[in-house]
Amino acid sequence: MSDQTGQRNNASKWRWVWILLAIGTLVAVGGFLAAIEDTADVSATDAGPALQLVSFRALEAGDVNASVEALSEVRPRWSAEIRAAVSGRVIEVSEAALSGQHVTAETTLFQIERTQYETAVAASELALQEARLALLRAQNKTTITRRQFERDGIQPPNELALHLPELRIAEGGIASAEAQLAAARQQLEDTTVIAPFSGIVTERMISLGQTVSPSEPMVTLVDDTRFELTVEVSRTDWDLLDHPIAGQIAVLESTSGTPLGTAIIREGGGFLDPTTRQYRIFLEVSRSENTSVLSGGFVRVILRGRTVEDTLTIPSTALTRTGHVWFIDPDDQLVRQTPDIIFRRADRIVIRVPQGEMTWRLATTPLGFFLPGQQVAPHMVEGN
Template structure:
């Protein structure tokens, strides 16, 4: 029987789970104004990568240019009316001062007219801002650096406010959500926020480091599992793709007494066989802490500091059966 002699020692647990890479921002840009599509830029074509602020689509804007011009004219007229009202109030006040008399009421000083003129200026300023915003909205730009996932309009097409124009997905910051059961949760190194986790591809290659943003604030109402929220804001040389299915390795606690055994030593029934000091077979049902490739880390059973673990246990093994040990690799 092939055995591997393993000493009890500390092991830092790695808690792993699978997750889907998702963009932090994903938006369907909708028309804020109505009109005919004037131009669709190449940046708005599906699959294009665009920087924040890049122009995607323009909507015919002559109507909004006219509305802004009318609003600015109304503002000038309102300011003129305000200036006249201020002048009238000043003249009235000086007249009473010259006659050394007290004005009987605010009406005598033209104060109501002044207040109305001030309110009109404030109102028309808001109208100008609204008109300018509508004019700006006729040019659709990317609100963040992203990929164009889908385009919904073409040049010459008429759109109404609220219709979808393009769909964008973030290309710089990605998010991951990992769900863990209570058994894995207690093995994590607390507090989690701010710590780093490894993001591993399906090929086993580390493609990024993720920062744990928040964890364990609530349980999922369906699965009753803990949720860990991570973000990747510096993907590195290996591309991180939205929608990719990855393995996330979270930082765990250090178990002072553990055994790092071959994965083949754990039977389908969950037993680990070993030889005692009398060369007799014994078995234990260990608590598996985590798996790492072809190794398994388990909590060390009570007893000895060194264990002779059966590398490939047979179904014919019986507790108390005599066996001759052969060291692994010999």
């Protein structure tokens, strides 16, 4: 019993020894660290923080020929769904009527059975001959009656006595018969369906042996030689154009900037679009060796503008998302400006010269920490 009590006392004694040793070690480390901090070398200097390096381009104010750019869809001048003008069975389908075929104007596309229309023409020609015979009889009757009254020295009592109403009816019969004959001949001619203009057959809806009725669609034909474009511009852009614009040449480019040719401005202005409230400009394009536009595509139309004085041309990257540009003044301090943008051209922006006397050193890459009046270290870069 006494041995167990002694063992417990010894264990308790060693526990306190280890605790005291740990406390002593902690105090010694703390003192060592405090001594190191107190003896750290701190050198004082009068030099301020390094200035931020800012790249800039030197700009000169000058005159520039304005231009206005807009997107437009290329549309064919003529696009028609050709329909049957008469009824009948289709007895011939030309190779030119197949989808994808290029046809020229007056090319035969379909042939509809002609028999009934040839019969109608023959009947109308006979009716015209009969009407002419009736007119001759009426004229002869009127002539004989008039001579008889003259021979007797008697004044005809009325037009009926001279058979003039019958003469007028006979003359009207001639006009009616001629009109019926013209209509019959037109129907006979309509049995041959031809292309009204040159273009591409985009869809065929009729097959050989099928019976068609009037106004039934047969093919869709799209002009591929002449195109039209419509451009909408704002009032500001309209004022930039060189007026009058009718007859001027506009440059066409693809959306990626590839040259496609030119277009002629047919007309422009005169009214505002009721939805967008913008001016509309109408252009036309004729296919040639130097023009490679396709119907249905989108193109960039570049319209020639007037000369604008006192401008600066800056890269588009110099314009911040908040619509500001940064200049560096003669004291190497940043100046923030809200530019008056005149127009954009590719990756360039043309602005009016800001107010104030300063050297036009433009910060090419504005950074988020720029502040007005901030002192910087300018670095000039080459470029336009």
